[in-house]
Amino acid sequence: MEAIQTADLTKHYRTGLLNKKNINALEKVSLSVEQGSIFGLLGPNGAGKTTFVKLLLSIAFPTSGTASVLGYPIGQRALKEQCGYLPESHKYPGFLTATDTLIFFGRLNGLPETALKDKAKYLLELVGLKDWADVKTKKFSKGMLQRLGLAQALVNDPKLLFLDEPTDGVDPVGRKEIRDILVNLKNAGTTIFLNSHLLSEIEMICDNVAILKKGCVVRTGSIADLTTQKLIYNIQLSAQIPEDTKVNLSHKHFSLEFKDTNLAATLNDKSELNSIIDTLRADGIGIEGVTQQKMSLEDYFIQLMKEENRQ
């Protein structure tokens, strides 16, 4: 079963009191997220990432299209009972301590009163706020509030966790800790849906991503699928290539770059790789490895946005 399944999910807003304007926040978004995976939703500001999550959690209502979460149509109480959510800009009542905040949100999730204190203690330890348990949240830094937000989202042991910019304002050590928590949750079977601008983090932990632009999905796939440049290969050689071999190879219309014992080849067709290997072997050059060149998710994202802007 898919954790999230949407079909043509559309959201149009009307803004302005007198001069009404239509804003197409989402346009026919069809996505599916596998259970037990970490899914990243990327996109520039205003692409519709937060709106998408809000529709799934009935914080906003779709204009058209359908969606189901954990098998339930959106809007059902049973769905929310099994989801955790950390919004992008979350506010907690400043007069409550960290423990009281988690107890309060535990109550809203319908947890039994007897389990709340132990649950709060466990979660505060998990997110590294054990020593701040009895401090009022108005004294918390942004990073600490972010950690508390993550604990709040986990209070009901969700099967599906929605996180909107979870590491925003968190220091590098904290980010690593949050990443580790998310990976552990994934290993325990929790599905995680992540909205983030930090593409390096998405790249590190997400299995699949979708890229939104102006409310439309422009790419979906695994990180490997999106970032692997299919026809660029790096060939590691046992020695530097002699000039004769370079000449032999360059006659074959490949785009080649030689650097010490590395050869980067941009091909027109995958079969050309065999031709290069044959030439190298014929000239007695040992091959230590062949890898497909990858680009970072950030580079891929920027390249894609440029392409989309040109269209």
Added chain:
Amino acid sequence: MRFWGMFRFTIGETIRRGVLIFYFCVATCFLIFFSLGVGQSAENPGVITIFGSEFAHESMPGLNVAEFMLIQLHSSSVFWIVLFGIFGVAGLIPNMLEKGTIDLFLSKPLTRTELLLARSLGAATGIAVNLVYFFAGIWLIFGLKAGVWHWGFLSSVIYVVYAFACLFSIVAVAGLFTRSAGFSILIAFSFVLISWLLELRESLLFLISDNPVYHWILDAFYYITPQFNAMLSNSSRVIGSNPLSLSPPQFTFMPYIYSFFSASLLYGLALWYFSRRDY
């Protein structure tokens, strides 16, 4: 459990608000003041002392001094307590609607109806706690120190809380539509003023014009909105008749009944709007 979780949280939020903490301090000062000033004559238990002056329970025929004091205290304090109350709770709905808060609340397995009702009930209960503190305090002071256990005075709290809950329907609608605590306060106070004017429509507003349509509009407005002023006036009649009034009006449940329907209508409007909004 979820509903009560939000309800408990709202009471806590109400009590911790600065305005109500100020109210609590002022109320405490009044209670100390009265506890020092009210007493019973040592020689004659039938005589109460109020700031040094001695009064028999029935100094004049038909005038019960303690009851008279309690009526005056009730009439003069209720308006101020409600004033503090509006300042204290007008921000509850707009605060709930703030970005980052409403997202969190709506993502929980709590329906929008439960959420709004828990907030409204919590606000009324928070105010009730503050009212009971002052009124029960005064009641205890008169009971323990002067031997006057006036149950009517204590029970009048129920009517004031009910009136406040009806007034909060205006605050809830204003808060949902404007998302501003300032506007909610402004609208609530405007309504209190309008309610007072509508109460006096026959002796004041009808004099402006004889046009029956104008009269009908004022009557209609009076009956479809919570009769806040009438409810507060009636709440003091639970204590007793004001001896200074030549023809004291009798206590009637009618303003409470009319206000129940108009407040229900307003809460219904608030729920309808809240359940359809995108946040």
